[in-house]
Amino acid sequence: MGVPDSQQADTFLQRVAYLISRHQQDQLTAGEAEELRAWLDATPENRRFMEQWNDTRLLADKLQRYSQPDVNTAWEAFRAKHLTDANFERAPRKTFRLNWRHWSAAAAVVLLAGTAWYTQRSRPAAPIAQQQEQAPVLAGxxxxxxxxxxxxxxxxxxxxxxxxxxxxxxxxxxxxxxxxxxxxxxxxxxxxxxxxxxxxxxxxxxxxxxxxxxxxxxxxxxxxxxxxxxxxxxxxxxxxxxxxxxxxxxxxxxxxxxxxxxxxxxxxxxxxxxxxxxxxxxxxxxxxxxxxxxxxxxxxxxxxxxxxxxxxxxxxxxxxxxIAWKNGEFYFNNADIPAIMRQLERWYDVHAVYEGSIPVRTFQGEIQRNLPLEDVLEGLQSTGIRFHMKGRNIIVQP
The missing domain is CATH 2.60.120.1440 (Jelly Rolls)
Structure with missing residues (x-):
């Protein structure tokens, strides 16, 4: 079996994150527990990742260093044991709820990038750059x-x-x-x-x-x-x-x-x-x-x-x-960067400016709407897209 295409990788990686979240909430079914064990047994890296799940600093660093070969190995083990070409497309696309206040920049898990774990190379996360020292952009x-x-x-x-x-x-x-x-x-x-x-x-x-x-x-x-x-x-x-x-x-x-x-x-x-x-x-x-x-x-x-x-x-x-917005949350369901930016533009009264070719990636997850804009962008940036604040403009860069 070869390397998964981007759509399969998207579903696979969302499934892994969903299983880890269910495990943390002690809500795994027997079948889900077996799926998670297969992923944990695929590589030592996966098991270490699981052990560090509750350490947000290590989690953010791990997401940045998660390399393609590790993902491919996990994919092959997971697919060989649990998936067939006939049933793969029925693998559920589920989202999971985490409290943003407890996760900060580790929101690459909350905002699960469809291709971030699959294609991202080592690139340290940087703080949100600003043209000058300026007051935070607060929520609506x-x-x-x-x-x-x-x-x-x-x-x-x-x-x-x-x-x-x-x-x-x-x-x-x-x-x-x-x-x-x-x-x-x-x-x-x-x-x-x-x-x-x-x-x-x-x-x-x-x-x-x-x-x-x-x-x-x-x-x-x-x-x-x-x-x-x-x-x-x-x-x-x-x-x-x-x-x-x-x-x-x-x-x-x-x-x-x-x-x-x-x-x-x-x-x-x-x-x-x-x-x-x-x-x-x-x-x-x-x-x-x-x-x-x-x-x-x-x-x-x-x-x-x-x-x-x-x-x-x-x-x-x-x-x-x-209706997540009514209840104080953003809810992204396989949303791409432009779709997310349009929501942020309306809520924070800012304007997104795109520089360069922005990768086509989808995101899934929830964020509280009462956070300062910089906190939201920090989470998005940890998936590989860069953001630079200039006044009330968000400069979006690959």
Whole structure:
């Protein structure tokens, strides 16, 4: 058997990391324990790596020095004992959870580079370079701009507290969220827009009780009171919604001129950033129908609809991944460097600049969103990609 190709190496290495993580949590099945033993028996290097697992300094150094021959030997032993060409493609791609605070630069394990262990040569990890001494780039916070019906705007943050009369409703700002309450049922509803900047997120409770979490660089437009018929809102960027069920008043989210999502009572996430190739709707509970100009598909819980060029593709998905941002985490599922950079750009309000040919590598894992940017980049850098900070620019280098 020859050296695995990059796709097989990706799956193999993710599997090894998954098994080690399961072992640490004392959750291995009998079959998984046998798989891990095969990898440990392949080379003394593998066993020493396992013994040093809880030492983050040694772990980071080991990842940098992990050479191709060792991986190839482990691959041959592992595959000969456990895998066949027929069953290899069914090897599960699983992610594992580690607490970033305990791992720092050893995040090449948390952010498992699909090809890092397979191709990386010896190159010591360097600290994140900066043009000059500068303050850390901190994580985003709770902040937004509320645009009222008359065009006036209010700056919102986590500390503000106020009550605003607007059309049929009163708007209460408290504890980093807005809450609408019907005050004058006879008054004509007015349209409000809540917008989060890059580096901000916010929560709003709509007049019907529907809760909406806005991710960074997103917006939602909605009436201050819902009348008879459809409850309709418009969303850009990314939002998670928990829709209050009202059988005779369907809830509809408009994403663009041709794309809508029809809802009864449900929890779901919409991601519709302009600089992403697809629009996705992920259903956590209930039921939604996704509509384009020519097609519609109804989702069941645990499914995701991806819309590309007006075509809808529905597939099973890990819903916790889609809403990780709402729960204070980045979740990378086989994400490449540009995809990761786009998330970091939105959350840290920075800009990625690419220099040279960046290797095509995928990453899998989770990171807390409350970390300074430098901590996140340190973990990414330990997999072989280099980052250089210049003000609010991230210079990405091979």
């Amino acid at each position: 916070t709770s902040k937004a701009v509320l645009t009222l019906a008359d065009g006036s705007t209010l700056q919102l943050d986590s500390a503000g507290q106020q009550v605003i009369a607007q059309g049929a409703a009163s708007i209460h700002q408290q504890n980093g969220q807005l809450r609408y309450a019907i005050q004058n049922p006879d008054a004509a509803p007015a349209l409000n827009t809540l917008t989060t900047p890059r580096g901000g997120q916010f929560r709003v409770i709509l007049p019907d009780g529907t809760a909406v979490w806005l991710n960074a660089a997103s917006s939602i437009t909605y009436p201050t009171a819902f009348r008879e018929g459809n409850r309709q809102v418009s969303i850009t960027g990314e939002a998670y919604l928990e829709v209050t069920s009202k059988a005779n008043h369907p809830f509809q989210v408009r994403i663009n001129d041709q794309t809508t999502v029809d809802v009864l009572g449900t929890s779901f996430c919409i991601s519709a950033y302009a600089n992403e190739n697809t629009i996705s709707t992920t259903l956590v509970s209930g039921a939604v129908k996704v509509n384009t100009g020519s097609t519609s598909r109804t989702l069941a819980p645990g499914q995701q609809a991806q819309i590309t060029n007006g075509n809808i593709r529905v597939s099973p998905t890990d819903t916790s991944a889609a």
